[in-house]
Amino acid sequence: MSPSLLNQDDPLRHPEESSAPTRTKRAWTLWLLTLLVPGGAQVVAGNKRLGRAALTVTVACWALIVAAVVLLLVKRSWLISLVADSTFQLVGGIALALLALGWLALFLNTLAIIRPGLLAPGMKAIVPTAVVAAMVLTSGSLGYGSYVLLKGRDALSGIFASGPPIEAVDGRYNILVMGGDAGSDRIGLRPDSSAVWSIDAASGRTAVISIPRNLQNVPFPDNSPMHKIYPNGFNCGDECIFNAIYPTVAEKHADLYPGQDAGAEATKEAASAVTGLTVQAYVVVDMGGFKDLIDAMGGVTITSGGWVPYNTKKPWPGTTIKTHWFAPGEHHFTGNQALWFARSRDFTTDYHRIRRQQCLQQAMINQFTPQTLLTKFTGIMDTGKQIVHTDLPQGQLGDFVNLADMARKNAFLRLTLGAPDFGTAADKFSTFPDYELIHTRVDALVEKATDAGAKAAKEAQASKKAQASQKASDSAKASGSASSSAKASSTPKASSDTGSTVDENDGESTLKNHDDVPTTQPNGSPIDEDYLVRLEKSGLKYNLDLISQIAQNNDACTAG
Structure with missing residues (x-):
C-alpha cells in the first residue's frame, strides 16, 4: 500500500x-x-x-x-x-x-x-x-x-545606580538609610529618620545604629569636601543638627559633589564619622509615600509593647481631642497606620519613635520575601520608583537580596545614639555627644553581629545566668530559711537598671522595669482607649503626666 x-x-x-x-x-x-x-x-x-x-x-x-x-x-x-x-x-x-x-x-x-x-x-x-x-x-x-x-x-x-559593585569593608556592608518627607523637587530633603545598617557579608547578621535627627557637633571625615568647610564639625549651634546636613549641603554646597546627590553623599560621610564605620552607600525613602509601599506589600505586622498615640483629623464626639491609640499587642498595620506608629512622639520623645521605626524596619525586611515580591510585584514597583532612590548599584541587587534573606533569620541588634542607650533624654547626650564612646559601643555591637560574635554573646549570657543562679542558690543555703531563699532568688531581677533598653542578644526592645508603667485604672479595670481620652480631655497636668507614664514603654515592640 x-x-x-x-x-x-x-x-x-x-x-x-x-x-x-x-x-x-x-x-x-x-x-x-x-x-x-x-x-x-x-x-x-x-x-x-x-x-x-x-x-x-x-x-x-x-x-x-x-x-x-x-x-x-x-x-x-x-x-x-x-x-x-x-x-x-x-x-x-x-x-x-x-x-x-x-x-x-x-x-x-x-x-x-x-x-x-x-x-x-x-x-x-x-x-x-x-x-x-x-x-x-x-x-x-x-x-x-x-x-x-x-x-x-x-x-x-x-x-538603583549604575556602576561597579561596592566592596565589603572589614567583612561588612554599611548602608545609611534615611527617611524624610518629600520636598518640591526631590524626596527626603530633610531626613527625620537616619540609621546605619551594618550587615555581615557572610551571615547577613545586621546591626542597626540609629542616629537621632538632633545629634549635634557632627564631624566629617578628613577626605570629605565638607571637612574643609566645617573642620571642627557641623557646629554652628542648635540649627546645625544631623538632619540639617542634607538640605544645607544640597542648597549651598552642591558644587562640591558634581553629578551626585550632594545632600545624601555628605550625610553618608557624616554617618561614617559619627559611627566610626565606613558607610559605602545610602538609601533615601520618602516617608510621605512610604505608606503606599507598605500597602503594596499587603501591610505589615508588629507587636507593640505599650500604648502608642496617633492623631486623626476627626475629634472624638463632644470633644476637641483628636488623639487615638494603638493598644499593646499584635497589629497588622496598613500603610497609614504603620506611618502613624513609626512617627508618633506625642506624650513620649524622639527616642521612642526611633525604636519603633527600628521595629518597623525589621518587620518590613521579615515580610519582604521573594513570594511577596512575585505576588505583589507591580504594586511594589509602582511605589518603589516614586519613593526610593539609592546609590547602590543595580548589578549587585542579587547579592543584597540574598543578604536580606539571611538577615531575616536573626533579629537585628540595635543601638540608638541617644536615650536610652546613652543615658536618659535629660542627659542630652545628643547635644553633647562623646564620639569616642560611640565608636567603642558601635564596634562592640557589630562584633556581636556575626556568627562568631552571636555564639560568644550567647555563651556569655548563659554563663552569667548560671553564675547568678549559683549565687542565689548559695545565698539561699546560707540563710537557711524559705523567705531568705525567695528573696535571694529575686536578686538577679532586682539588679536590672530601669528604663527601656535593647537586648543585644535578640535585638528586641524590652522594658526592664514594668512597675513604672500603670496597666490598670484606679478602679482596677484594664486601661483602655476611652480612659486615655478622658485623661487628656480633663486637661489636668497630673492626668497628662499620667498619660506620659502609661506611654513610656511604647518603644518596646517586636517585628511580626
Whole structure:
C-alpha cells in the first residue's frame, strides 16, 4: 500500500471519514499537544516545518528553564543579578512578548487543524472555548511576564545606580538609610529618620545604629569636601543638627559633589564619622509615600509593647481631642497606620519613635520575601520608583537580596545614639555627644553581629545566668530559711537598671522595669482607649503626666 494511501487513512491528518468520537478525541489530543508541547500538533497533523521550528524553540526554552532552576539552587545571587540587569530585562521582555505571540499563533493554527465544523454539535462550542482559555493561560502569562520585566527595568533603573559593585569593608556592608518627607523637587530633603545598617557579608547578621535627627557637633571625615568647610564639625549651634546636613549641603554646597546627590553623599560621610564605620552607600525613602509601599506589600505586622498615640483629623464626639491609640499587642498595620506608629512622639520623645521605626524596619525586611515580591510585584514597583532612590548599584541587587534573606533569620541588634542607650533624654547626650564612646559601643555591637560574635554573646549570657543562679542558690543555703531563699532568688531581677533598653542578644526592645508603667485604672479595670481620652480631655497636668507614664514603654515592640 502506498504512503499516500496510508496518510489518507490517518485520522489525525484526515478526520473527514472518522467517527464523531474519534474527531472529539483528535481535537483534545491536538489541544493538549499545543498546551504542553508547542509545535507538537503541527508536526502530527499540520505544517511539519512550522511544527519543527516551534519544537526547537520549545526545547530551547525548557533548557533555559532547567538552567535557571540549577542557578536558583546553586547560585541564586547570579540568577537574581542577571534578572535585575537592564539589558537582560529588555531582551527578556521582548523575547517573552514574541513567545506569547508565537504561542497564540500556534493555538489559532491548531484550532484551524481541529476544524470545529467537523465536531459533534456538543463539542463545537466547548473545544474553541478551551482553546481560548488555553491562549489566555499561556500567551497571557508570557505577556504578563514581558510586562513585569519591562516594568521592572524601568523601575529598578529609576531606583538603583549604575556602576561597579561596592566592596565589603572589614567583612561588612554599611548602608545609611534615611527617611524624610518629600520636598518640591526631590524626596527626603530633610531626613527625620537616619540609621546605619551594618550587615555581615557572610551571615547577613545586621546591626542597626540609629542616629537621632538632633545629634549635634557632627564631624566629617578628613577626605570629605565638607571637612574643609566645617573642620571642627557641623557646629554652628542648635540649627546645625544631623538632619540639617542634607538640605544645607544640597542648597549651598552642591558644587562640591558634581553629578551626585550632594545632600545624601555628605550625610553618608557624616554617618561614617559619627559611627566610626565606613558607610559605602545610602538609601533615601520618602516617608510621605512610604505608606503606599507598605500597602503594596499587603501591610505589615508588629507587636507593640505599650500604648502608642496617633492623631486623626476627626475629634472624638463632644470633644476637641483628636488623639487615638494603638493598644499593646499584635497589629497588622496598613500603610497609614504603620506611618502613624513609626512617627508618633506625642506624650513620649524622639527616642521612642526611633525604636519603633527600628521595629518597623525589621518587620518590613521579615515580610519582604521573594513570594511577596512575585505576588505583589507591580504594586511594589509602582511605589518603589516614586519613593526610593539609592546609590547602590543595580548589578549587585542579587547579592543584597540574598543578604536580606539571611538577615531575616536573626533579629537585628540595635543601638540608638541617644536615650536610652546613652543615658536618659535629660542627659542630652545628643547635644553633647562623646564620639569616642560611640565608636567603642558601635564596634562592640557589630562584633556581636556575626556568627562568631552571636555564639560568644550567647555563651556569655548563659554563663552569667548560671553564675547568678549559683549565687542565689548559695545565698539561699546560707540563710537557711524559705523567705531568705525567695528573696535571694529575686536578686538577679532586682539588679536590672530601669528604663527601656535593647537586648543585644535578640535585638528586641524590652522594658526592664514594668512597675513604672500603670496597666490598670484606679478602679482596677484594664486601661483602655476611652480612659486615655478622658485623661487628656480633663486637661489636668497630673492626668497628662499620667498619660506620659502609661506611654513610656511604647518603644518596646517586636517585628511580626
